[in-house]
Amino acid sequence: MxxxxxxxxxxxxxxxxxxxxxxxxxxxxxxxxxxxxxxxxxxxxxxxxxxxxxxxxxxxxxxxxxxxxxxxxxxxxxxxxxxxxxxxxxxxxxxxxxxxxxxxDLGPLFAKHRAVRPYILEAGEGEESRQLPEELERYLQFAYCLKCGSCWAACPTAATDAHFLGPQALAQAYRYLADTRDRGGGTRLALVAQSEGAWRCHFAGNCSKACPKGVDPALGVQLLKRALVRLPAKKAVVATAVSSAAKKEAG
Ligand code: FES
Known part of the structure; x- marks a missing residue:
C-alpha cells in the first residue's frame, strides 16, 4: 500500500x-x-x-x-x-x-574530461591492438564511468577550486594511462602533473562513495600520483613545464 x-x-x-x-x-x-x-x-x-x-x-x-x-x-x-x-x-x-x-550544466565536467584526451593516443597505424584479459583488468572499472557528475558533486576540493581537474577527469586519465594500447602517457601525465591536477586531490574519498557504478576515482588519482612519482626527474620537469598549456585547455 x-x-x-x-x-x-x-x-x-x-x-x-x-x-x-x-x-x-x-x-x-x-x-x-x-x-x-x-x-x-x-x-x-x-x-x-x-x-x-x-x-x-x-x-x-x-x-x-x-x-x-x-x-x-x-x-x-x-x-x-x-x-x-x-x-x-x-x-x-x-x-x-x-x-x-x-x-x-555539466559543461565544466565535459571540458575537463575532454582535456585529458579520453581516447587511445598514438597507436601505430595498422598496428594490431591486442590486449590480454589481465591487461584489460588494470583499467576496466574506470571504463564504467557514466560522466554523471556524482563524483564531482561529492568532492570537497571541487567545491572550493573550479580549476581542479576533478575525480572524473583524473580517473579517466588513469584509465587511458593504464591501457596497454595507448601511447599518450607522457601527454596525459603532463596534464595531471599541474598544480590543479592529481596533487590537488586530498584523498577525501567521497568521489568513490558517490559513484553509482562502483568506480573508484580516488584510487585512480592515487595511481596517477604513483606514476608521477616514478617519472624520471628530467621527464618530470618537462611534464611540469608542459602542464601550464594543458591547464589552459582544461579551463
Ligand atoms: S535516467 Fe539514465 S541514469 Fe538515470
Whole structure:
C-alpha cells in the first residue's frame, strides 16, 4: 500500500530567487526517486524541470543531491534515502551551474574530461591492438564511468577550486594511462602533473562513495600520483613545464 512521503524540491528559474517547494507523493514499495519526480510533474506541478533518459542507471542524466549526497534518481529507491518518517530533500548536483530547478550544466565536467584526451593516443597505424584479459583488468572499472557528475558533486576540493581537474577527469586519465594500447602517457601525465591536477586531490574519498557504478576515482588519482612519482626527474620537469598549456585547455 502506498505511503505518503514528503519531498522538498529545489526550484529555480533564472532571474528568480531559488526556494524549496513541498510535495506529498504516494510511494509504493520499490518506487524510485525518479518515479516520484515524474509523479510530481504529471500530477502536482507540470513546471518542475529535471533531466532523465534511460531510467536504468546507464545514461548518467539524472544525477542530483538527495538529502545532501549525490545519487542517480532512477537508481535510488525512495526507501533508500528517506530516514524513518523523514522527508527527502532533492536539490541539483552540487558544484555545477544550475540551469533550472534540478537541471545543471555539466559543461565544466565535459571540458575537463575532454582535456585529458579520453581516447587511445598514438597507436601505430595498422598496428594490431591486442590486449590480454589481465591487461584489460588494470583499467576496466574506470571504463564504467557514466560522466554523471556524482563524483564531482561529492568532492570537497571541487567545491572550493573550479580549476581542479576533478575525480572524473583524473580517473579517466588513469584509465587511458593504464591501457596497454595507448601511447599518450607522457601527454596525459603532463596534464595531471599541474598544480590543479592529481596533487590537488586530498584523498577525501567521497568521489568513490558517490559513484553509482562502483568506480573508484580516488584510487585512480592515487595511481596517477604513483606514476608521477616514478617519472624520471628530467621527464618530470618537462611534464611540469608542459602542464601550464594543458591547464589552459582544461579551463
Ligand atoms: S535516467 Fe539514465 S541514469 Fe538515470
Amino acid at each position: 502506498a505511503e505518503e512521503v514528503s519531498f522538498a524540491v529545489y526550484r529555480y528559474r533564472p532571474g528568480d530567487k531559488p526556494y524549496y517547494a513541498a510535495y506529498s507523493v504516494p510511494v509504493a514499495r520499490g518506487m524510485t526517486v525518479l518515479d516520484a519526480l515524474t509523479y510530481i510533474k504529471e500530477n502536482l506541478d507540470t513546471t518542475l524541470a529535471f533531466r532523465a533518459s534511460c531510467r536504468m542507471g546507464i545514461c548518467g542524466s539524472c544525477g542530483m543531491m538527495l538529502n545532501g549526497f549525490p545519487h542517480l534518481a532512477c537508481h535510488t529507491q525512495v526507501d533508500e534515502v528517506r530516514g524513518k518518517g523523514k522527508k527527502i530533500e532533492v536539490a541539483p548536483l552540487a558544484h555545477f551551474p544550475v540551469v533550472r530547478d534540478l537541471v545543471v
